[in-house]
Amino acid sequence: MRRNQWKIAMVFLLPYLLIFSIFRFIPSVGGLVVSFFKWSLGGDPKFVGIDNYVNLAQDGSFYTSIRNTLSFFVLTVPVLVVASLLLAMLLNQKLAGRKVMRTISIIPYVLIPSIVGIMWNWMFDNNFGLLNYYIKKLGGSPVFWLTDERFALIAVSIVVVWTYIGYDMILFLAGLQGIPKETYEAAEVDGASTFQVFWHITLPLLKPVTMMVSTLTLVNVVQLFDQIYVMTNGGPGTSTLTMVQYMYTSAFTNYELGYGSAIEVVILVLLMVLITVQNRIGNRERKVA
Amino acid sequence: MKQPRWLKAVLYLVVIMACLFFILPVVWTVISSLKPEADIQSYPPAWIPRELTLSNYRTVLTKFPYFTWMANSLIVAVAGTLGILIASTMAAYAMARFRFRGRRLLYQTIIVMLLVPMQAYVIPLYLMAGKMDLLNTLQGLILPSVANVTSIFILHAFFRELPMELEEAARIDGAGEFRIFWQIMLPLSGPALSTVTILTFIANWNAFLWPMIAVRQDIMKTLPVAISQYWGSVNQNASFQYGTALAACCMAVLPTLVVYFALQRYFVAGIASSGIKG
Numbered sequence: 001m002r003r004n005q006w007k008i009a010m011v012f013l014l015p016y017l018l019i020f021s022i023f024r025f026i027p028s029v030g031g032l033v034v035s036f037f038k039w040s041l042g043g044d045p046k047f048v049g050i051d052n053y054v055n056l057a058q059d060g061s062f063y064t065s066i067r068n069t070l071s072f073f074v075l076t077v078p079v080l081v082v083a084s085l086l087l088a089m090l091l092n093q094k095l096a097g098r099k100v101m102r103t104i105s106i107i108p109y110v111l112i113p114s115i116v117g118i119m120w121n122w123m124f125d126n127n128f129g130l131l132n133y134y135i136k137k138l139g140g141s142p143v144f145w146l147t148d149e150r151f152a153l154i155a156v157s158i159v160v161v162w163t164y165i166g167y168d169m170i171l172f173l174a175g176l177q178g179i180p181k182e183t184y185e186a187a188e189v190d191g192a193s194t195f196q197v198f199w200h201i202t203l204p205l206l207k208p209v210t211m212m213v214s215t216l217t218l219v220n221v222v223q224l225f226d227q228i229y230v231m232t233n234g235g236p237g238t239s240t241l242t243m244v245q246y247m248y249t250s251a252f253t254n255y256e257l258g259y260g261s262a263i264e265v266v267i268l269v270l271l272m273v274l275i276t277v278q279n280r281i282g283n284r285e286r287k288v289a
Numbered sequence: 290m291k292q293p294r295w296l297k298a299v300l301y302l303v304v305i306m307a308c309l310f311f312i313l314p315v316v317w318t319v320i321s322s323l324k325p326e327a328d329i330q331s332y333p334p335a336w337i338p339r340e341l342t343l344s345n346y347r348t349v350l351t352k353f354p355y356f357t358w359m360a361n362s363l364i365v366a367v368a369g370t371l372g373i374l375i376a377s378t379m380a381a382y383a384m385a386r387f388r389f390r391g392r393r394l395l396y397q398t399i400i401v402m403l404l405v406p407m408q409a410y411v412i413p414l415y416l417m418a419g420k421m422d423l424l425n426t427l428q429g430l431i432l433p434s435v436a437n438v439t440s441i442f443i444l445h446a447f448f449r450e451l452p453m454e455l456e457e458a459a460r461i462d463g464a465g466e467f468r469i470f471w472q473i474m475l476p477l478s479g480p481a482l483s484t485v486t487i488l489t490f491i492a493n494w495n496a497f498l499w500p501m502i503a504v505r506q507d508i509m510k511t512l513p514v515a516i517s518q519y520w521g522s523v524n525q526n527a528s529f530q531y532g533t534a535l536a537a538c539c540m541a542v543l544p545t546l547v548v549y550f551a552l553q554r555y556f557v558a559g560i561a562s563s564g565i566k567g
Contacts, residue, residue, distance in 0.1 A: 003392070004388060008387060009383040012379040013379070016377060016435075016441075019435045019436045022417065022436075023417070023433040023436040024543060026417070027411075028402065028409070030416075030417075031409065034413055051396075085290070087307060090300060093300060097301075097304060100308070101307065102557070103553060104308050104311050105308075106312075106549075107311060108315075110511045110545050111546075112494070112541060114497045114513045115538045118517065120318075120533070122531055123314055128330045130334055133332075162311070162314070167560060170557055171560065174460040197520075223406035223407070225498050225514070227339055228519070231521075248498075251415075253411050264408070265409075267409055268405065269566075275404070281438035
């Protein structure tokens with residue numbers, strides 16, 4: 001017979017729940033409350049209803065930040081998901097040295113993100129950067145990666161792909177190794193080609209993993225802050241001003257905490273919308289197939 | 290499936306290219322940090338340095354409070370990791386093994402927070418920390434990091450899989466719940482604890498947004514924040530020296546790389562398991 005273990009459970013839960021509530025749960029919910037106030041540092045907070053949201057709706061920089069966040073998403077997430085899946089399939093083969101490659105591929109993910117930004121500032125340097133040196137050597141004209149408005153977001157996207165590709169690959173690899181060998185053997189007996197096996201067996205079985213990788217990558221990209229802050233700080237102009245960058249500037253450079261909170265709320269809503277849409281698209285494809 | 294020879298060659302080529310893509314920026318950073326400043330901005334860039342020197346490293350260590358930053362980083366990362374190991378292990382154990390009303394709801398409420406990034410609650414956190422006088426202190430950096438969710442996810446999944454018979458037998462022998470947890474369950478949890486240790490240590494060591502906001506005093510800063518404020522693009526002026534910047538970077542990532550190589554197996558397992566959710 002099992003008794004109710006409420007009391008002992010509370011003892012075990014207490015330290016975590018205390019810290020979790022104060023430093024994570026209450027702030028997560030509190031953002032909505034703060035967003036209804038005009039809250040500047042030092043001054044007393046003043047309730048202003050939905051004024052912050054009304055102002056956001058008329059704020060050109062805010063629309064720019066939404067557009068940049070979406071472009072950033074389009075530039076990185078599809079590349080990351082497809083490339084990491086292909087790499088994972090490669091590493092799922094019996095190749096010598098695949099352990100070495102697995103180890104190396106996660107190094108970018110382990111490094112301090114803000115320092116990765118500095119490393120790439122050096123790679124992207126207009127005059128002495130490695131990238132421009134090879135571009136010139138191949139006959140191209142140098143690209144001002146971080147100082148040209150047309151290229152800054154692309155430069156940051158390259159860094160993000162470099163950082164997360166190994167991480168995504170490990171997730172796919174775990175999924176691939178979960179597919180029983182017999183499935184492949186049966187297909188081979190039936191005379192299926194490598195491509196047929198990939199399209200009709202591997203991909204459908206990998207569906208849940210693909211959805212999960214897409215969602216995690218999406219969250220990672222939309223929340224990205226460190227590298228952009230170190231590489232461009234939203235510039236040049238507003239070309240890399242993402243929503244998170246704009247939230248930071250509003251709250252901690254201009255000290256408009258209420259306004260920043262309203263942006264935080266919109267970020268969260270956008271995140272949920274993107275996750276839902278991505279999963280809808282994924283599920284519809286399954287019905288067609 | 291048997292692969293033709295040429296296909297195998299192509300696959301190996303792709304493997305090598307991918308490895309170079311991942312590792313070359315890191316190698317180039319290390320090489321550059323070992324060159325005298327005059328050679329760094331030489332043209333064409335030399336993969337093999339004409340002259341090796343530690344002068345950049347000396348500059349970083351003597352002209353900046355680098356050891357203080359490193360000590361701050363170490364204290365924050367180690368204390369945060371220990372805190373997570375204690376708090377999360379107990380909480381995950383309770384939710385996985387004890388019967389009480391509302392435990393599913395509680396677990397789900399915690400796990401949903403995986404989708405709410407720090408960026409979406411940092412302003413209220415800042416106000417809260419200000420009220421509690423935690424700004425500009427190391428405790429103010431440690432405590433929020435202990436409210437970690439990934440560790441709950443990994444440990445909960447692990448504890449749920451342990452066979453019930455273990456604790457039934459111990460309970461019949463009259464062992465209390467704390468003894469069962471401490472003497473029977475924890476010794477079996479090595480792999481899960483290692484995974485949580487490495488994932489959270491690296492996350493804490495790399496943390497940026499919160500430490501940057503919560504600490505304004507120079508000597509209280511952690512390495513990622515201090516380095517990016519001295520050598521990030523925000524501060525790039527005429528006297529900016531890449532050699533010094535890159536030397537500071539190399540020393541800062543060394544501890545993570547050591548931990549990563551030592552506990553690599555658990556790190557990979559951790560990523561894989563933190564992804565697979567129901």
